[in-house]
């Protein structure tokens with residue numbers, strides 16, 4: 001099993017190495033990086049490339065570790081017990097009918113190896129990663145209601161992503177293979193754009209990329225635009241048929257690039273950017 005990147009996804013050498021290292025070590029791959037740098041997509045692409053079904057678990061601030069294992073639906077059971085029908089009376093007898101299997105349960109009991117994505121783990125509360133330590137390490141857990149041990153038939157390939165909003169506990173980190181997706185350099189970014197917009201004109205791309213990196217390198221930005229923002233912006237530029245000249249700052253005029261709302265997502269950043277453009281104009 002070796003991941004080599006894919007048609008839709010540009011993987012740098014070090015990223016491929018990391019994926020393969022996690023596969024070899026049989027440890028979860030923890031992927032960090034700015035939002036929009038392809039962390040979620042990585043899991044989807046690796047799963048597809050290795051022909052594994054992908055189970056996804058998107059974490060929210062309210063997500064509990066237990067939900068990934070299973071939940072006992074006591075309310076349904078109570079309701080069924082109050083119905084007079086024969087069917088429901090039968091159902092009620094077996095508690096197993098009220099165990100809602102979480103993604104880990106599904107991954108552990110699947111007939112073939114699957115990929116499992118635990119997306120944006122840093123959204124959950126601080127205890128969440130610790131609560132999953134044993135399950136991810138030993139690949140088993142106990143269901144008290146049915147008194148059975150759920151053990152992985154095949155070790156799933158686990159991807160965990162984080163946007164770095166919270167630090168993860170050391171004990172958790174110890175068990176993962178770690179990779180930080182660095183923000184793509186211009187050359188890699190070019191390849192990514194090519195994957196999405198193969199027909200984009202070279203000159204337009206070059207001008208747009210220059211503007212993009214200029215915006216990104218503005219000192220003091222609150223939220224730097226990332227890959228997905230660049231892609232959105234390019235899509236708009238093409239849809240609106242923005243001429244090349246609108247992007248190139250000809251000597252006489254420096255202006256705010258069109259549709260900058262695709263790149264800058266808050267008013268402080270837009271104001272900062274406009275001020276800078278204004279100052280540049282005056283200095284000419």
Ligand SMILES: Nc1ncnc2c1ncn2[C@@H]1O[C@H](COP(=O)(O)OP(=O)(O)O)[C@@H](O)[C@H]1O
Pocket residue numbers: 008009010011033034035036037038039040041042161192195227228231
């Ligand atoms: N290496 C890449 N190759 C191709 N497309 C990419 C790459 N990185 C990011 N993208 C694009 O950016 C979008 C956002 O990626 P996503 O995986 O959702 O980011 P994240 O999960 O890191 O926030 C993807 O839908 C894809 O279109």
Ligand SMILES: [Mg+2]
Pocket residue numbers: 036039040041119161
């Ligand atoms: Mg994501």
